[in-house]
Amino acid sequence: GAGVSQSPRYKVAKRGQDVALRCDPISGHVSLFWYQQALGQGPEFLTYFQNEAQLDKSGLPSDRFFAERPEGSVSTLKIQRTQQEDSAVYLCASSDRTDRETQYFGPGTRLLVL
Amino acid sequence: AQRVTQPEKLLSVFKGAPVELKCNYSYSGSPELFWYVQYSRQRLQLLLRHISRESIKGFTADLNKGETSFHLKKPFAQEEDSAMYYCAPYAYQTGANNLFFGTGTRLTVIP
Numbered sequence: 001g002a003g004v005s006q007s008p009r010y011k012v013a014k015r016g017q018d019v020a021l022r023c024d025p026i027s028g029h030v031s032l033f034w035y036q037q038a039l040g041q042g043p044e045f046l047t048y049f050q051n052e053a054q055l056d057k058s059g060l061p062s063d064r065f066f067a068e069r070p071e072g073s074v075s076t077l078k079i080q081r082t083q084q085e086d087s088a089v090y091l092c093a094s095s096d097r098t099d100r101e102t103q104y105f106g107p108g109t110r111l112l113v114l
Numbered sequence: 115a116q117r118v119t120q121p122e123k124l125l126s127v128f129k130g131a132p133v134e135l136k137c138n139y140s141y142s143g144s145p146e147l148f149w150y151v152q153y154s155r156q157r158l159q160l161l162l163r164h165i166s167r168e169s170i171k172g173f174t175a176d177l178n179k180g181e182t183s184f185h186l187k188k189p190f191a192q193e194e195d196s197a198m199y200y201c202a203p204y205a206y207q208t209g210a211n212n213l214f215f216g217t218g219t220r221l222t223v224i225p
Binding site for chain 2: 043
């Protein structure tokens with residue numbers, strides 16, 4: 001079956017622009033996670049959904065970051081007024097209800113803010 | 115504070131040599147420990163988790179609670195093992211759960 005997909009794969013934005021990153025999890029997976037991976041670093045947790053409920057957003061670095069999953073499947077991570085420090089790879093992962101700890105990752109969206 | 119330390123950013127070994135990738139963690143409670151791997155041009159994927167006690171692709175990892183370590187080992191490295199490896203405790207918190215990744219070790223197996 002299809003794995004986690006993300007779009008776009010690459011995004012170049014001018015500083016101050018808003019961007020929206022999409023994640024399509026594996027069908028039926030209730031848990032969805034967003035991570036930010038800066039160059040040379042490991043992924044850092046941003047936020048977590050269980051179905052449509054955002055249970056943890058403690059990792060979001062500022063109020064410019066917003067994530068939603070309105071129907072409990074596709075999720076969108078939105079970054080408003082992008083800054084150069086937002087440049088990173090944004091990873092989405094999903095897991096099913098029987099094994100939340102095993103996460104399946106998407107290919108990531110590489111965001112470059114100029 | 116919760117912390118994962120992978121002391122080696124780069125590690126090179128010859129094919130057939132043993133390999134050990136180090137991971138130390140500092141965590142409250144008893145996290146579950148994972149190793150994730152990213153091969154060239156592929157996505158991040160689970161390699162193994164300590165609770166399953168499996169050997170995946172010849173790799174094993176033993177949890178040492180006294181030393182708070184979860185080192186990844188393989189007795190005979192293969193060229194296809196070249197990849198980026200991340201140690202990742204799974205943090206259980208009230209109402210949420212998430213992986214907490216180390217900075218990773220890039221393993222290169224020299225033919």
